[in-house]
Amino acid sequence: MPSATVITRASALAFLACLAGPAAYAQADAAPPSANAAAAWRATSRLGYAPTPASAQAADATPRAWALQQIDAAYAASRRPPAIPAELAGINAPLGDIARGFYAEREARKTRREANKPGAVMQNANAGPEKFSREMAQDAAAWRLMSCSDPALENPLLARMTEFWFNHLNVFVGKGPVRPFVGHYVVNVIRPNALGRFEDLLLASARHPAMLLYLDQAQSNNRGINENYARELMELHTLGVNSGYTQKDVRELARILTGWTVNLRDGEGFRFAERLHDKDGKVLLGRTFGSEGVAEGEEAIRYLARRPETARRISTRLASFFVADKPSPALVDRLAATFTATQGDIRAVMRTLVESPEFWAKDNTLFKTPLDFACSALTAAGGVKERRDIVQTLGFLAQAGQPMHGWQTPDGYKTDAGTWLAPEALTRRADYALALAQRTPEPSYLNAFFSTATRERIAREPAQLRAGLMLASPDFMRK
Amino acid sequence: MHSNASSIPGLLQRRSLLGLGALSALSLAAGVPRVWAQAVPAGRQGLDSGRLVIVFLRGAYDGLSAFVPYVDSDYYAMRPNIAIAAPDGTAQTALKLDKTFALHPALSLLLPLWQQGVLGFVPAAGLPAPNRSHFDAQYQMEIAQSGKTSSSPGWLNNTAALAKTSAGNAAALGVGEANPAILGGQAAVKLIPRGQSAERTGVLANDRTRQALLDLYAGDDKISEAFRQGAGSRMQSAQELTMQRTQRAEMAAEKMAGKSLDRDGTPASPQAQTAQMLAASNGAADPVGLQLDAQHLGTLMRNDRRLRLGFLSAGGWDTHANQGAVNGQLANNFGNLARGIAQLRQDFSEPGDVIVVMSEFGRTSAENGTRGTDHGFGNAMWLIGNRVAGGRWHGQWTGLARSNLNEGRDLPAHHDYRAVLAQVMRGTFALGDAQLADVLPGAKWDKRLDGMFHKA
Numbered sequence: 001m002p003s004a005t006v007i008t009r010a011s012a013l014a015f016l017a018c019l020a021g022p023a024a025y026a027q028a029d030a031a032p033p034s035a036n037a038a039a040a041w042r043a044t045s046r047l048g049y050a051p052t053p054a055s056a057q058a059a060d061a062t063p064r065a066w067a068l069q070q071i072d073a074a075y076a077a078s079r080r081p082p083a084i085p086a087e088l089a090g091i092n093a094p095l096g097d098i099a100r101g102f103y104a105e106r107e108a109r110k111t112r113r114e115a116n117k118p119g120a121v122m123q124n125a126n127a128g129p130e131k132f133s134r135e136m137a138q139d140a141a142a143w144r145l146m147s148c149s150d151p152a153l154e155n156p157l158l159a160r161m162t163e164f165w166f167n168h169l170n171v172f173v174g175k176g177p178v179r180p181f182v183g184h185y186v187v188n189v190i191r192p193n194a195l196g197r198f199e200d201l202l203l204a205s206a207r208h209p210a211m212l213l214y215l216d217q218a219q220s221n222n223r224g225i226n227e228n229y230a231r232e233l234m235e236l237h238t239l240g241v242n243s244g245y246t247q248k249d250v251r252e253l254a255r256i257l258t259g260w261t262v263n264l265r266d267g268e269g270f271r272f273a274e275r276l277h278d279k280d281g282k283v284l285l286g287r288t289f290g291s292e293g294v295a296e297g298e299e300a301i302r303y304l305a306r307r308p309e310t311a312r313r314i315s316t317r318l319a320s321f322f323v324a325d326k327p328s329p330a331l332v333d334r335l336a337a338t339f340t341a342t343q344g345d346i347r348a349v350m351r352t353l354v355e356s357p358e359f360w361a362k363d364n365t366l367f368k369t370p371l372d373f374a375c376s377a378l379t380a381a382g383g384v385k386e387r388r389d390i391v392q393t394l395g396f397l398a399q400a401g402q403p404m405h406g407w408q409t410p411d412g413y414k415t416d417a418g419t420w421l422a423p424e425a426l427t428r429r430a431d432y433a434l435a436l437a438q439r440t441p442e443p444s445y446l447n448a449f450f451s452t453a454t455r456e457r458i459a460r461e462p463a464q465l466r467a468g469l470m471l472a473s474p475d476f477m478r479k
Numbered sequence: 480m481h482s483n484a485s486s487i488p489g490l491l492q493r494r495s496l497l498g499l500g501a502l503s504a505l506s507l508a509a510g511v512p513r514v515w516a517q518a519v520p521a522g523r524q525g526l527d528s529g530r531l532v533i534v535f536l537r538g539a540y541d542g543l544s545a546f547v548p549y550v551d552s553d554y555y556a557m558r559p560n561i562a563i564a565a566p567d568g569t570a571q572t573a574l575k576l577d578k579t580f581a582l583h584p585a586l587s588l589l590l591p592l593w594q595q596g597v598l599g600f601v602p603a604a605g606l607p608a609p610n611r612s613h614f615d616a617q618y619q620m621e622i623a624q625s626g627k628t629s630s631s632p633g634w635l636n637n638t639a640a641l642a643k644t645s646a647g648n649a650a651a652l653g654v655g656e657a658n659p660a661i662l663g664g665q666a667a668v669k670l671i672p673r674g675q676s677a678e679r680t681g682v683l684a685n686d687r688t689r690q691a692l693l694d695l696y697a698g699d700d701k702i703s704e705a706f707r708q709g710a711g712s713r714m715q716s717a718q719e720l721t722m723q724r725t726q727r728a729e730m731a732a733e734k735m736a737g738k739s740l741d742r743d744g745t746p747a748s749p750q751a752q753t754a755q756m757l758a759a760s761n762g763a764a765d766p767v768g769l770q771l772d773a774q775h776l777g778t779l780m781r782n783d784r785r786l787r788l789g790f791l792s793a794g795g796w797d798t799h800a801n802q803g804a805v806n807g808q809l810a811n812n813f814g815n816l817a818r819g820i821a822q823l824r825q826d827f828s829e830p831g832d833v834i835v836v837m838s839e840f841g842r843t844s845a846e847n848g849t850r851g852t853d854h855g856f857g858n859a860m861w862l863i864g865n866r867v868a869g870g871r872w873h874g875q876w877t878g879l880a881r882s883n884l885n886e887g888r889d890l891p892a893h894h895d896y897r898a899v900l901a902q903v904m905r906g907t908f909a910l911g912d913a914q915l916a917d918v919l920p921g922a923k924w925d926k927r928l929d930g931m932f933h934k935a
Contacts, residue, residue, distance in 0.1 A: 216799045216800040216849060216851070219849040220848065220849065223848055224847060225848050226799055226800060226847050226848060226849045227853040228797075228799040228853065231611065231853075231854065235614075241612045241614070250611075367702070399673075399674070399676040401657040402657075408538070409537070409614070409794070411613070411614045419657050421658070421701065421702065421705055422657050422670050422705065423669075423670065423706070424669075424670050424672070424709040424716075425657060426702070426709050427706065427713045428672070428676075430682050430688075431681035431682050434682045457694050457695055458691075458695070460691075461687075465687070465688065465691065468688075469695065472692060473695050474698065474700070474702045477702055
């Protein structure tokens with residue numbers, strides 16, 4: 001085994017007990033909804049996952065001002081290091097440490113396979129270094145759940161934006177070598193750039209082992225290219241599928257990116273391997289790229305990020321995510337105009353979005369995805385309090401079709417009602433809600449947002465059922 | 480709200496007849512396009528005969544590894560590391576099908592189906608024009624149209640709409656995906672999750688909780704309607720699947736223990752006890768993955784004869800790097816797939832049943848620099864069923880010589896996938912021209928595929 005920097009972990013999530021004390025909810029009486037209730041619900045459930053007693057009050061007072069403040073607060077939070085609980089800190093360890101853990105795991109597995117040949121004594125397959133990748137993946141998932149449900153740990157809009165961009169630049173935790181790097185990718189690529197400039201985010205993802213390994217770029221070189229990353233970079237990350245690029249452009253971009261690979265053994269993460277780079281001229285989308293080594297790929301990525309097709313694609317996705325499954329072209333135009341005018345400043349685009357009448361229009365409805373639903377239920381429960389919350393939630397997400405970091409293909413999860421509003425899926429939300437609520441004090445502050453019919457029906461049930469029914473109610477499915 | 484139709488006594492009566500499967504050919508005569516009606520065998524028309532199961536391989540599976548053109552020297556020249564060796568009679572090579580193709584050894588479970596003449600394939604089918612985006616190509620294939628971007632109903636949903644089930648009763652069942660595009664649309668469909676969670680009733684099993692939830696979801700909005708529909712459907716599916724599991728376990732235990740049960744049904748001997756435990760757990764090789772989902776699909780569609788259409792999908796086929804050959808990631812996927820198909824075949828072996836395996840496009844004919852394959856074009860579609868003219872392949876095959884490839888790199892799609900499906904829809908449900916045009920808009924009848932189905 002290589003010397004000792006395998007990331008040590010104490011028993012998983014034991015720390016959870018010493019997190020924030022029991023949630024102290026104001027015993028808000030079920031007063032009739034205020035004039036701003038709908039706007040406050042919309043703002044807190046979209047620019048975050050759900051209202052908390054505090055945010056409900058603030059957003060209810062001045063919804064628009066509150067929403068705009070969230071953008072600056074989220075940006076400021078993105079500049080600060082994440083507040084990762086000590087037990088999960090491994091996901092944010094230096095890449096070299098993670099790489100060493102990964103190699104140690106491989107070695108241990110190899111040793112065991114040899115030891116398990118006929119006649120040898122069976123050994124525990126899930127012991128020591130062999131658990132490394134799995135635990136790293138679990139910790140990354142735990143961090144996502146904790147950060148989406150506890151404003152004390154993470155700004156809610158920053159958690160939202162992290163979700164949005166991770167999904168846009170999806171990697172799959174189930175692909176062998178990607179697995180231990182997913183948390184690092186979330187925390188070091190997505191989160192710090194989530195409200196910055198799009199091209200910086202894109203470049204950071206292009207250089208990260210999680211992406212380089214996921215889309216096979218790490219293996220593509222001048223002796224044999226692999227088109228996978230180049231294609232998805234244009235189809236999904238930037239231009240969009242019907243924007244006019246050709247198979248030839250895919251090839252050329254793949255050639256431009258030859259030599260972009262990983263070096264994990266030396267703790268370097270990304271490496272540009274000059275000798276694996278195709279040094280001949282290339283023409284991408286009509287533009288000539290010379291032999292400039294790594295700069296050529298950086299230039300190509302920035303070039304793609306700045307194209308008007310990219311501005312439209314990103315704007316469409318943001319509008320679908322935050323406003324309506326089918327946003328109006330007028331809104332998309334305005335977002336794209338801001339994107340272009342600010343060279344892809346995501347914060348500026350978000351400001352345009354929140355200032356738009358469309359964001360607040362009551363006809364622009366959104367149905368919660370399973371992840372929305374889980375994070376909002378956990379928020380109402382006062383955040384993740386024990387290990388069981390995480391296990392139960394990850395199980396729910398997996399069977400609901402949205403396992404954490406578990407989408408195989410680079411298009412990311414769909415977020416529209418057409419995908420998630422399925423009959424049997426709703427009854428499974430009720431299972432999860434009622435299970436979670438067994439250890440949740442009744443979140444009575446939510447009553448301010450519920451319909452009279454819902455409030456009255458739930459009030460007829462005994463106390464131990466009420467919290468679960470609140471989280472399982474139709475009112476709680478919308479955002 | 481009830482539809483107007485259900486208040487008309489005649490229709491109600493007709494529906495209940497259909498529900499019992501006791502429909503006479505006479506009552507179907509109305510609405511059948513005349514040209515086709517002449518060719519429709521009595522009692523076979525619409526979704527009241529056969530059943531269709533679509534297995535969609537998401538990610539573009541490598542058909543050239545499944546159905547290996549082993550006599551084609553270009554195949555071996557283009558794939559120095561990942562080709563499947565020509566048949567030599569061992570499991571380390573492809574399994575000979577005929578003088579052109581051989582089967583990947585990981586698909587060996589399906590060889591008997593070929594030998595029985597119920598498995599056939601179309602080696603080079605696909606979208607009408609190359610589209611190398613997984614997501615765009617899948618969507619087009621699920622709505623059976625090219626280039627539509629606004630949301631359209633899926634073609635299996637359109638097919639389900641042809642079923643004369645009463646309002647709210649589904650004719651289609653999907654496993655695993657939240658709401659796949661192929662099943663999206665107006666017709667009611669039933670969906671169950673992957674794996675064992677399909678067998679759980681959850682909080683609905685509690686009367687008080689169920690009633691409270693149903694009251695909360697008593698509204699006439701979409702969410703409420705969906706919940707009510709889901710609650711009924713889920714209780715039923717979970718109970719059916721649980722019962723099925725228990726029966727299987729008992730049968731297996733009985734078989735293994737040589738029926739040595741006490742009068743009260745408990746195993747008489749320790750061996751019998753062990754056998755029952757094994758049967759009830761993994762020891763009796765309880766199916767997992769695609770096979771378990773296939774079993775669930777089969778059970779529910781057997782129990783409810785109104786369910787005529789099934790949908791399953793499997794991912795993980797996007798093998799850009801190190802796809803392997805006889806062994807490796809692709810071979811593992813094939814093994815899982817073969818178990819799933821073999822399971823389906825157990826439940827879908829009535830005369831009118833057909834299983835179709837399809838994927839959004841094929842992969843490059845040549846391997847790439849990382850011992851994988853990139854996005855290509857044409858691909859093999861599989862057909863399994865008693866009416867399938869199996870033990871042979873159908874349509875055009877022009878080999879892998881560079882000059883015969885699309886853009887010098889991919890298998891061409893000699894046949895529009897919709898033309899293949901049109902043959903399936905006619906062979907399974909005897910759909911007429913107008914119905915085919917509804918379900919597969921723009922599909923043209925491809926005479927080169929005639930003969931794919933036996934005449935009924």
